[in-house]
Amino acid sequence: MVHPILKLVAQRIALGLVLLWAASVLIFIGTQILPGDVAQSILGQSATPVSLANLRAELGLNDPPLTRYMIWASGVLHGDLGHALTNGQDIADAMGKRLGNTLFLAFWAAVISIPLAVSLGLLAVRYRGRWPDKLISTVTLATVSVPEFLLGYILVYVLSVKFRLLPSLATINDGMSFGDKLYAISLPVLVLVLVVLGHMMRMTRAAILNVMQSPYIETAELKGLRPIAVIARHAFPNAIAPVVNVVMLNLAYLVVGVVVVEVVFVYPGMGQYLVDHVAKRDVPVVQACGLVFAAIYIGLNIVADVVSILANPRLRHPK
Amino acid sequence: MTRIPLAALIGLVLTSTYFLAAVFAGFIAPYGMAEIAGDSWGPWSSTHLLGTDSIGRDLLSRMIYGGRTTIFVATAATILSFSIGCSLGFLAAVKGGWVDQGLSRWVDLMMSIPSLISALVVLSVLPVTLPVLILVMGLLDATRVFRLSRAVAVDITVMDYVEAARLRGERQGWIIFREILPNALSPLVAEMGLRFIFMVLFISTLSFLGLGVQPPLADWGGIVKENKEGIVYGIPAALVPAVAISTLAISVNLVADWILNRTSSLKGGRG
Numbered sequence: 001m002v003h004p005i006l007k008l009v010a011q012r013i014a015l016g017l018v019l020l021w022a023a024s025v026l027i028f029i030g031t032q033i034l035p036g037d038v039a040q041s042i043l044g045q046s047a048t049p050v051s052l053a054n055l056r057a058e059l060g061l062n063d064p065p066l067t068r069y070m071i072w073a074s075g076v077l078h079g080d081l082g083h084a085l086t087n088g089q090d091i092a093d094a095m096g097k098r099l100g101n102t103l104f105l106a107f108w109a110a111v112i113s114i115p116l117a118v119s120l121g122l123l124a125v126r127y128r129g130r131w132p133d134k135l136i137s138t139v140t141l142a143t144v145s146v147p148e149f150l151l152g153y154i155l156v157y158v159l160s161v162k163f164r165l166l167p168s169l170a171t172i173n174d175g176m177s178f179g180d181k182l183y184a185i186s187l188p189v190l191v192l193v194l195v196v197l198g199h200m201m202r203m204t205r206a207a208i209l210n211v212m213q214s215p216y217i218e219t220a221e222l223k224g225l226r227p228i229a230v231i232a233r234h235a236f237p238n239a240i241a242p243v244v245n246v247v248m249l250n251l252a253y254l255v256v257g258v259v260v261v262e263v264v265f266v267y268p269g270m271g272q273y274l275v276d277h278v279a280k281r282d283v284p285v286v287q288a289c290g291l292v293f294a295a296i297y298i299g300l301n302i303v304a305d306v307v308s309i310l311a312n313p314r315l316r317h318p319k
Numbered sequence: 320m321t322r323i324p325l326a327a328l329i330g331l332v333l334t335s336t337y338f339l340a341a342v343f344a345g346f347i348a349p350y351g352m353a354e355i356a357g358d359s360w361g362p363w364s365s366t367h368l369l370g371t372d373s374i375g376r377d378l379l380s381r382m383i384y385g386g387r388t389t390i391f392v393a394t395a396a397t398i399l400s401f402s403i404g405c406s407l408g409f410l411a412a413v414k415g416g417w418v419d420q421g422l423s424r425w426v427d428l429m430m431s432i433p434s435l436i437s438a439l440v441v442l443s444v445l446p447v448t449l450p451v452l453i454l455v456m457g458l459l460d461a462t463r464v465f466r467l468s469r470a471v472a473v474d475i476t477v478m479d480y481v482e483a484a485r486l487r488g489e490r491q492g493w494i495i496f497r498e499i500l501p502n503a504l505s506p507l508v509a510e511m512g513l514r515f516i517f518m519v520l521f522i523s524t525l526s527f528l529g530l531g532v533q534p535p536l537a538d539w540g541g542i543v544k545e546n547k548e549g550i551v552y553g554i555p556a557a558l559v560p561a562v563a564i565s566t567l568a569i570s571v572n573l574v575a576d577w578i579l580n581r582t583s584s585l586k587g588g589r590g
Contacts, residue, residue: 019431020431026428027432027440030444031443145564145568145569147523147527147564149524149527150560150561150564153561154558156551157550160551161550161551161553252433253433255433256436259435259436259439260524263528264547275529275530277443278440278442278528278530281443282443283444286439286443287440289436290436293432293436294436298431
């Protein structure tokens with residue numbers, strides 16, 4: 001008999017794949033079958049009927065939608081994302097490097113924000129109701145009420161214009177050393193950290209507080225353990241599943257935050273690429289970027305589901 | 320009539336100030352929306368309280384007119400998302416069965432793509448005009464409202480008084496609007512505040528990316544975009560909308576919290 005946990009995990013992954021397929025259909029429908037005519041929007045209102053007809057033929061717009069979807073989807077499965085309309089570049093080539101840059105940025109934001117958020121959450125629980133808790137809550141509330149791009153400009157104004165500590169533009173290239181790259185992306189990383197920190201810390205705090213009401217916590221307190229040991233040894237392990245869920249949700253949120261932050265700091269990543277090509281109405285690029293973002297987002301959600309299954313001892317050791 | 324707590328009062332005053340300024344923008348703004356009234360990036364002075372922007376328009380007037388656009392778009396999109404989200408959410412809860420399954424799975428699918436990404440994908444083919452923006456934002460956000468209103472309504476549909484109404488032979492419409500809606504109102508109103516803020520942030524982000532409200536119409540996100548070059552020279556014009564957006568966000572939150580506390584019986588009575 002297959003271990004029930006394997007079955008559950010397999011189910012989640014299968015569900016994720018179905019979702020990804022459906023998302024690809026949705027993205028395709030969103031760009032192809034909506035009332036706007038792609039050829040018209042690329043060429044503008046003043047296009048001649050002949051050039052419109054030519055472009056439609058070139059884009060394969062005269063085929064039925066189902067055929068077009070099949071051609072696009074089979075291309076994607078073979079790693080061929082098509083060519084950009086604006087400059088004819090191969091999208092997979094152009095995207096590869098940018099995706100790397102984006103993941104580099106998101107990776108460092110995650111590396112800094114996750115331990116920080118979890119430990120701040122623990123600290124807030126340890127001193128709940130007292131000033132450290134209130135201070136942490138107020139500061140994080142302030143950072144989540146300001147949109148990412150404004151947070152970015154506020155930090156640029158203070159840290160790079162007034163105090164001249166950090167670079168205001170995050171330009172990186174292959175020639176730069178690792179340290180230089182880190183220095184270049186310090187401000188965007190800081191913005192992303194602040195954006196996700198508030199949510200992550202608040203939800204961690206709530207998840208641990210939830211566990212703190214259990215009888216075994218009272219036992220641990222009564223046997224004389226130090227408060228921080230009670231939280232770290234007894235409460236935290238039992239709050240892992242919700243905390244991991246929170247972390248994954250926020251990582252998924254990072255993926256979206258990255259789009260805006262990259263534009264603020266002129267960082268050569270996926271977000272900038274997507275926004276540029278939306279403005280140019282370059283549909284194949286937008287489809288490809290949308291699909292990649294959706295895949296990352298769905299992937300992180302699957303990981304969150306799987307980890308919370310694995311973290312549940314009742315599922316790990318079935319009777 | 321109970322006393323209004325201080326935090327809620329501050330929230331109410333600030334929120335209504337913003338809304339009044341939006342409604343009466345044409346009367347209170349010292350200059351016209353697109354009127355060039357001075358040098359570019361002029362300092363704060365008695366004639367230009369917040370200085371001037373990148374091409375010399377009065378920033379205070381731009382902010383007031385911008386607030387009108389931002390608040391109008393956000394309000395319209397919130398109303399749209401609540402009308403669609405609540406009706407479908409209640410319908411799913413009342414009907415159950417395949418209607419519920421179909422709608423819920425569809426919403427799951429819509430939510431599997433981040434809404435900013437969906438909006439960007441859709442806006443790459445649609446013309447970027449105010450009605451289109453409102454429609455796109457409202458429809459994308461209706462999914463979140465659907466989830467909440469369905470969850471709230473599912474709890475209410477199992478109540479005895481709903482059962483009684485059903486046995487009386489009331490129609491679907493009566494049950495939704497006369498039985499469920501009044502009882503679901505308080506969490507929905509609180510949520511409306513949060514969704515409104517989300518809409519303000521959403522439209523500001525889109526405008527900042529150049530894919531929202533188009534110039535010469537002013538809006539808060541657009542003002543940041545127009546003045547961002549000034550920041551490296553130490554000109555804080557682009558930061559003014561930050562203050563406006565965050566104070567609006569916090570004050571609406573305070574009001575929403577108060578409404579939820581006051582009316583929700585789950586949170587320990589009224590008062």
